Amino acid sequence: MKTLHIFIFIFISVCLFAQEPVEKEILTEVNEVTVFIDKAQISRQKEIELLPGTTVLKFTNLSPFIDAKSIQVKTSGNVMVLAVNHQVNFLEKPEKSNKEKSLEDKIERLNSQLTLEQTHLSIIKNELAFLDENRIVSGKNNAVEISALKEAADFYSSHLTELKMKEIERNKTLDSLNRQKTDLENQLKTLAGNNETSTSEIEVKVSVEAKTRATFQLSYLVGNAGWFPSYDIRSKSVNEPLQLVYKANVRQDTKVDWNNVKLAFSSSNPNSSGVLPELKAFYLDYNSLPPVYNTTIHSVSGKIVDSDNQPLPGVSVVVPGTTVGAVSDINGIYSITLPKNTDYLNFSFVGMVAQNLPVSSSVLNVVMKEDLVALDEVVVVGYGVSEDADFAPLQGRMAGISLSSARYKEETNAVPFEKTENQTSINFEIQLPYSVKSDNKNYSVEMTTYEIPASYQYLAVPKIEKEAYLFANITDWEKYSLLEGEANIFVEETFVGKTVLDVRFAADTLQLSLGKDKNVTVNREKEKDFTKKQFVGSKKEETIGWKISVKNNKSQVVNMVIFDQVPVAKISDIEVETLNLSGAKLNRETGEVKWEFVLNPLDKKEFELKYSVKYPKWRSLVIE
Numbered sequence: 001m002k003t004l005h006i007f008i009f010i011f012i013s014v015c016l017f018a019q020e021p022v023e024k025e026i027l028t029e030v031n032e033v034t035v036f037i038d039k040a041q042i043s044r045q046k047e048i049e050l051l052p053g054t055t056v057l058k059f060t061n062l063s064p065f066i067d068a069k070s071i072q073v074k075t076s077g078n079v080m081v082l083a084v085n086h087q088v089n090f091l092e093k094p095e096k097s098n099k100e101k102s103l104e105d106k107i108e109r110l111n112s113q114l115t116l117e118q119t120h121l122s123i124i125k126n127e128l129a130f131l132d133e134n135r136i137v138s139g140k141n142n143a144v145e146i147s148a149l150k151e152a153a154d155f156y157s158s159h160l161t162e163l164k165m166k167e168i169e170r171n172k173t174l175d176s177l178n179r180q181k182t183d184l185e186n187q188l189k190t191l192a193g194n195n196e197t198s199t200s201e202i203e204v205k206v207s208v209e210a211k212t213r214a215t216f217q218l219s220y221l222v223g224n225a226g227w228f229p230s231y232d233i234r235s236k237s238v239n240e241p242l243q244l245v246y247k248a249n250v251r252q253d254t255k256v257d258w259n260n261v262k263l264a265f266s267s268s269n270p271n272s273s274g275v276l277p278e279l280k281a282f283y284l285d286y287n288s289l290p291p292v293y294n295t296t297i298h299s300v301s302g303k304i305v306d307s308d309n310q311p312l313p314g315v316s317v318v319v320p321g322t323t324v325g326a327v328s329d330i331n332g333i334y335s336i337t338l339p340k341n342t343d344y345l346n347f348s349f350v351g352m353v354a355q356n357l358p359v360s361s362s363v364l365n366v367v368m369k370e371d372l373v374a375l376d377e378v379v380v381v382g383y384g385v386s387e388d389a390d391f392a393p394l395q396g397r398m399a400g401i402s403l404s405s406a407r408y409k410e411e412t413n414a415v416p417f418e419k420t421e422n423q424t425s426i427n428f429e430i431q432l433p434y435s436v437k438s439d440n441k442n443y444s445v446e447m448t449t450y451e452i453p454a455s456y457q458y459l460a461v462p463k464i465e466k467e468a469y470l471f472a473n474i475t476d477w478e479k480y481s482l483l484e485g486e487a488n489i490f491v492e493e494t495f496v497g498k499t500v501l502d503v504r505f506a507a508d509t510l511q512l513s514l515g516k517d518k519n520v521t522v523n524r525e526k527e528k529d530f531t532k533k534q535f536v537g538s539k540k541e542e543t544i545g546w547k548i549s550v551k552n553n554k555s556q557v558v559n560m561v562i563f564d565q566v567p568v569a570k571i572s573d574i575e576v577e578t579l580n581l582s583g584a585k586l587n588r589e590t591g592e593v594k595w596e597f598v599l600n601p602l603d604k605k606e607f608e609l610k611y612s613v614k615y616p617k618w619r620s621l622v623i624e
Helices: 002-019 098-133 146-192
Strands: 022-026 030-035 040-050 053-062 066-075 080-089 199-208 212-222 225-235 242-252 258-266 299-305 316-318 325-327 333-337 344-348 355-358 402-404 417-421 426-436 443-452 455-461 465-475 485-491 494-501 509-516 520-526 532-536 539-552 558-565 575-580 592-599 604-616
Touching: 022 040, 030 225, 030 242, 040 053, 066 080, 066 199, 098 146, 199 212, 225 465, 225 494, 225 509, 242 258, 242 325, 242 426, 258 443, 325 333, 325 485, 333 485, 333 494, 426 443, 455 520, 465 520, 485 509, 494 509, 520 558, 539 558, 539 575, 539 592, 592 604
Parallel strands: 022 053, 030 258, 066 402, 225 485, 455 558
Antiparallel strands: 030 040, 040 212, 053 199, 066 212, 080 199, 225 242, 242 443, 258 426, 299 333, 316 325, 316 344, 344 355, 417 426, 455 465, 465 509, 485 494, 520 539, 532 539, 539 604, 558 592, 575 604
């Protein structure tokens, strides 16, 4: 009977052991990355040999910023995927680069030197205190010989001087070491981010009936990565096509390097200015004033620091709802050109609380605060059936996780750059392998260069600004798949400033501002001979005249458009009459006056804008 019990015990133990799934640790490399405006989709691929039965594949050394709901597992062959589990591994830390290790070693040596110098300084201060306490050489009632007093004074003076000089030198050394340490810490921060992080793992439980080799493709969304478009707009002359260089600015601090990956950019989730001012409708009323034109904020710059007032490099600065963005540099300095009607800027950085700040000035300094919310462990279980407690069964398919047994098909591109238009987004694929380190630096990838036929036109609003802006008008602009973004402007091989390429409100023709041109001068002045007040019956009449002059100092013909306005009456007892528009077009609803003309080289043209306003003589009305 005893032998039977032993046999039954051994049999049960063997059965239980046989049911325990085999655990296999898998190391993979990133091979494909699709970068969105915010976040990136990572793809990893690995061929794995599986033995009959149940196996838990543990994909290790992954980014700690994985969005667990986005995990997808695809496999080939007769492999049944039972469950997927994502977890943070707090015991394993991302491997540091050689540069990070070198900087940390230097900081450690500086800390040792600082400790040594502070010890020497403490000893000097103790000696000074001892010397000060024992400077009296005798009591009050005891006479002291002159020679002894002189000897004591000489000793005190020389020793005090020596100690004070040593104190000064030690303090200088401490200041120098602290400056070196701050520089090294700032440099390390650009490489390693602001916080110590862990790694994460994805466990995939699979089952096969026979020994097999299967290809697994793992994909997921990861945070702390993104891109934004920028452009170089080059115009050699108004007689040549416009050259537009389309660039992607990508940065990532996912704690995993992307080495020689197939890289794609998706539009999903998406200090001289070249932004032309806009006129406001000028409505006349007894209780209203003419429109006030405040100086529009065309660009914002500033410094971003942490709570210790240390500069933060790599902070993402974005105009909400657009793809216009910038990244702070090594000193925490950023600069961004704004689209029209921008009210807020969004500031985000890993480990920091994201901020939406109002744009109230052209200078906006920001203090980022640490996000103190603890990183909770997130567990996601995929579609499948399991008996053990670690992988609870699911009755159906969980949203956000895709498990597939379809065979993986490798796709290749025939051209170095390929654009794919989806229903709601555009993808730009770079076929040549590309590397982006996890160092939070901004990498500029030149995707393509377009030679775009364009017609050129000069626009001016001399009532607000006596400057002429050069615009390039582009038809069929939709085929270039442009996104809104900041653009550097080069006119005749010279950098003239920045503008915003904003396609959100573009119609059939896209207007690109190429900035101001000093060679086209515009002036607007009041004509005193035509400006007068008089009484006509019960009405008061004011007549106002303006002279607008334009001169082309260039050696080529220019197409010119000038905007001005006349007031629009809102009530019946105010009458506005246009007396002279010099051939301009008048929009009677808004009062906009528009001249379109061609100006020959070194030629000058003058226009007159004259109108009168009648209103009851007992009322007051501010017209200009």
